[in-house]
Amino acid sequence: MIIDTHCHLDDERYREDISEVIERAKVSGIERFIIPGADPKTLNRAIELAENYDEIYFAVGVHPYDAQNYNRDFLEKFVTHPKCVAIGECGLDYFRLPESKDEIEVEKELQKEIFVDQILLAKEFKLPLIVHIRDSSFDSLKLLEEYAGDEGGVLHCYNADESLLKLSDKNFYYGIGGVLTFKNARKLINVYPKIPKERVIIETDAPYLTPHPYRGKRNEPSYCKLVVAKMAELSGEKESEIEVYTTNNAFELFSKIE
Numbered sequence: 001m002i003i004d005t006h007c008h009l010d011d012e013r014y015r016e017d018i019s020e021v022i023e024r025a026k027v028s029g030i031e032r033f034i035i036p037g038a039d040p041k042t043l044n045r046a047i048e049l050a051e052n053y054d055e056i057y058f059a060v061g062v063h064p065y066d067a068q069n070y071n072r073d074f075l076e077k078f079v080t081h082p083k084c085v086a087i088g089e090c091g092l093d094y095f096r097l098p099e100s101k102d103e104i105e106v107e108k109e110l111q112k113e114i115f116v117d118q119i120l121l122a123k124e125f126k127l128p129l130i131v132h133i134r135d136s137s138f139d140s141l142k143l144l145e146e147y148a149g150d151e152g153g154v155l156h157c158y159n160a161d162e163s164l165l166k167l168s169d170k171n172f173y174y175g176i177g178g179v180l181t182f183k184n185a186r187k188l189i190n191v192y193p194k195i196p197k198e199r200v201i202i203e204t205d206a207p208y209l210t211p212h213p214y215r216g217k218r219n220e221p222s223y224c225k226l227v228v229a230k231m232a233e234l235s236g237e238k239e240s241e242i243e244v245y246t247t248n249n250a251f252e253l254f255s256k257i258e
Contacts, residue, residue, distance in 0.1 A: 002228065002243050003032040003250040003257070004221040006089075006130065006156050006175055006203035009056065010035050010045040013207045013218055022053060025221035029243070032250070032257055033221055036089040036130050036156070037061040040069060043078065050083040057257055059086035059130050064093040067114040072121065079125050085254040087122035088130030089156055090115055092143075095134045112139060119147045128253050129153030131172075137161040144170070154253060157205055158195075160188040168199045173253050175203040178211030178219065181230045192234055201250045202227055 004025070014021055025033070033053075035046040037060040046058040060075045078084055092111050097104045122129045128151045133140040141164060152171025155164060157179060168174075174195050179185050202224050204211075210219035211226040228246075232239045251257060 001032075001247050002028075002030045002202055002224045003034070003247050003254075004030050004204050004206070004224050005034050005154065005201045005250050005254070006036055006177070007033055007206040007221050008035060008038065008208070009033060009049055009206070009221075010042040011207050014220075018049070021220050021222075022055065025224070026055070028222040028225050030221045030224050031055060033057065034059060034085060034130075034254065034257075036086075037075070038063040038089050039066055040071065040074060047078065047081065047083075050081075057083045057085045057254070059088050060084055061086075061088035061090040061118055061130065062114060063089055063132060064091055064111045064115065065096070067110050070114045070117070072117060075118075075121065079121070079127070082256070084127070085256045086128045086130050086153070087118050087125070088153070089132045090118040090129065091132035091134075091156075092136035092140045093132060093134040094136045108139070112143060115140075116143055116147055119143065119149075122151060122153070123147075123149035126151055128171075131155050132157070133159055133161075133164070137164055140164075141167070144172070148172075152253065154201060154203075156203065157209065158188070160191040162191055162194065165191075165194060168196055171253075173199045173201050173249060175201055176231065177203045177205050177227055178209045178215075178223065180234075181211040181226060182215070183212070189234060192231075197235075197245055198249060200231075200246055201253065202246045
């Protein structure tokens with residue numbers, strides 16, 4: 001059994017064939033799915049899917065690119081839903097910033113403010129975080145060390161920055177997905193053996209980051225098997241072993257999943 005801990009099944013690209021996507025995943029052994037909250041506009045769709053499919057769970061949160069649309073009161077309406085398992089995806093993303101220095105600082109401060117508030121929301125409701133970090137490891141690490149609670153979370157699409165490995169001591173896990181199969185993923189491939197295996201979980205980020213050999217096509221949860229195969233190639237472990245401990249890790253982190 002595999003748990004896809006990060007798949008955007010609320011995306012419009014699955015609107016016409018969501019049942020087939022889920023069935024293909026189940027045939028491949030993927031039996032649980034978590035839809036991260038990234039855009040408030042799609043949250044109702046995520047909840048609808050979670051209520052219609054026993055296997056699907058969701059999180060509430062706002063991606064750093066949408067920080068200006070953050071509304072804590074809106075998110076709190078759904079935090080206590082029985083199938084809400086986390087807060088996020090939230091975090092910092094400095095990849096796309098304004099051109100002027102003043103605007104850059106304003107954008108960074110807004111992202112940090114919204115990130116901290118979602119960290120505090122997770123602490124208040126005793127839920128783990130789903131954390132997005134891109135070109136922002138230093139600030140992200142600083143905020144997580146200062147504010148994150150015992151519930152920990154996952155560094156979604158772990159970016160291979162070794163400084164972030166210290167968060168494993170604060171109950172943070174590392175989401176490994178299709179990037180591991182990319183030819184240009186040398187940094188992640190080199191760091192992967194350093195991640196404690198009791199802190200590794202599997203994700204696809206579907207419909208994004210489709211693993212080799214399907215790059216350029218829509219990603220979907222059934223491709224978790226390709227990630228597991230690459231993990232086994234790198235570690236020398238059996239795929240079945242990896243499936244067992246990553247699934248146990250996911251159950252440990254997302255304790256509301258049944």
